Amino acid sequence: xxxxxxxxxxxxxxxxxxxxxxxxxxxxxxxxxxxxxxxxxxxxxxxxxxxxxxxxxxxxxxxxxxxxxxxxxxxxxxxxxxxxxxxxxxxxxxxxxxxxxxxxxxxxxxxxxxxxxxxxxxxxxxxxxxxxxxxxxxxxxxxxxxxxxxxxxxxxxxxxxxxxxxxxxxxxxxxxxxxxxxxxxxxxxxxxxxxxxxxxxxxxxxxxxxxxxxxxxxxxxxxxxxxxxxxxxxxxxxxxxxxxxxxxxxxxxxxxxxxxxxxxxxxxxxxxxxxxxxxxxxxxxxxxxxxxxxxxxxxxxxxxxxxxxxxxxxxxxxxxxxxxxxxxxxxxxxxxxxxxxxxxxxxxxxxxxxxxxxxxxxxxxxxxxxxxxxxxxxxxxx
Ligand SMILES: O=C(O)C(=O)C[C@@H](O)[C@H](O)CO
Ligand SMILES: [Mg+2]
Numbered sequence: 001x002x003x004x005x006x007x008x009x010x011x012x013x014x015x016x017x018x019x020x021x022x023x024x025x026x027x028x029x030x031x032x033x034x035x036x037x038x039x040x041x042x043x044x045x046x047x048x049x050x051x052x053x054x055x056x057x058x059x060x061x062x063x064x065x066x067x068x069x070x071x072x073x074x075x076x077x078x079x080x081x082x083x084x085x086x087x088x089x090x091x092x093x094x095x096x097x098x099x100x101x102x103x104x105x106x107x108x109x110x111x112x113x114x115x116x117x118x119x120x121x122x123x124x125x126x127x128x129x130x131x132x133x134x135x136x137x138x139x140x141x142x143x144x145x146x147x148x149x150x151x152x153x154x155x156x157x158x159x160x161x162x163x164x165x166x167x168x169x170x171x172x173x174x175x176x177x178x179x180x181x182x183x184x185x186x187x188x189x190x191x192x193x194x195x196x197x198x199x200x201x202x203x204x205x206x207x208x209x210x211x212x213x214x215x216x217x218x219x220x221x222x223x224x225x226x227x228x229x230x231x232x233x234x235x236x237x238x239x240x241x242x243x244x245x246x247x248x249x250x251x252x253x254x255x256x257x258x259x260x261x262x263x264x265x266x267x268x269x270x271x272x273x274x275x276x277x278x279x280x281x282x283x284x285x286x287x288x289x290x291x292x293x294x295x296x297x298x299x300x301x302x303x304x305x306x307x308x309x310x311x312x313x314x315x316x317x318x319x320x321x322x323x324x325x326x327x328x329x330x331x332x333x334x335x336x337x338x339x340x341x342x343x344x345x346x347x348x349x350x351x352x353x354x355x356x357x358x359x360x361x362x363x364x365x366x367x368x369x370x371x372x373x374x375x376x377x378x379x380x381x382x
Contacts, residue, residue: 012320014367028092031291032085044082087264095347139337220251
């Protein structure tokens with residue numbers, strides 16, 4: 001079997017889907033994308049096709065190593081997202097050829113269902129109580145919210161009080177009936193993270209995510225020593241080599257690689273195993289589309305330390321399309337009361353509605369995250 005063509009589709013809300021075709025009629029789907037840089041990743045995918053067209057799609061490991069090493073420069077969000085989407089599609093093809101879901105090819109199930117969580121509250125956390133109440137009706141009991149809005153490197157007590165009050169209100173309303181992660185989203189500097197973590201302790205968030213920016217990961221250890229709140233990060237780390245340094249320094253209780261940013265299934269299975277050796281939980285980041293989620297789940301069902309799966313249903317970023325809009329059979333994702341079953345169909349286990357994708361790609365806009373500014377006019381972390 002040989003790869004014959006790679007076709008990319010940028011689609012609302014901010015995703016990109018990749019179709020890889022072969023000379024035997026088997027096709028695979030991937031979701032290579034960096035939110036806000038879809039066209040850049042698209043160019044990278046088509047540059048990588050130099051290594052792929054005419055090759056055997058079954059040699060995933062060799063194709064992965066070639067895509068990663070052969071271009072001399074490596075790593076980073078763009079190249080690793082491009083590799084991720086290709087990798088996902090190659091696993092999809094292999095599973096379809098062998099008639100097995102990817103988790104079977106990776107050694108079979110370690111669990112019968114996987115816990116998922118939902119976002120509440122939007123870019124600037126608001127309406128948290130109403131959002132949680134609505135999702136509890138759908139059976140969810142685990143949530144994630146942004147911890148703050150713009151925050152200065154050193155900011156005032158009022159901003160800290162506002163951030164804490166939102167969390168206190170949630171815990172006061174729902175008690176221990178629910179769990180929630182608080183995403184600092186990289187908006188918080190190391191000094192302010194220390195203050196916020198201390199003030200949030202009494203409300204026992206399940207985790208605090210991106211307590212500082214990924215480029216400040218040397219602070220994870222000190223912050224972890226100063227709090228009992230589990231620290232989580234990973235969406236802006238792109239390979240084993242990024243995670244290796246964090247594992248060595250310590251501080252993270254949960255790693256959250258994104259299956260569409262960190263080299264795909266081949267790489268994230270290895271990251272999960274490295275994390276397990278350090279007694280660190282695995283909770284893939286996934287604010288994206290159905291192929292990204294299916295790829296996450298294929299790894300979740302073979303990784304012993306997988307604990308929580310993010311999914312984008314109802315997320316504030318999904319303007320113009322929802323998680324399952326491009327999926328032929330919505331029941332592929334058997335989501336019930338926040339738990340999801342393995343995807344038993346061959347490959348990634350999700351069937352993409354290509355006609356719907358092609359139609360939607362005609363209306364694709366170039367999504368960008370907002371540029372925030374502090375009161376003094378300087379750029380703020382979004
Ligand atoms: O889902 C999360 O945890 C996020 O922090 C969302 C962020 O990754 C946006 O997708 C960036 O555009
Ligand atoms: Mg996040």
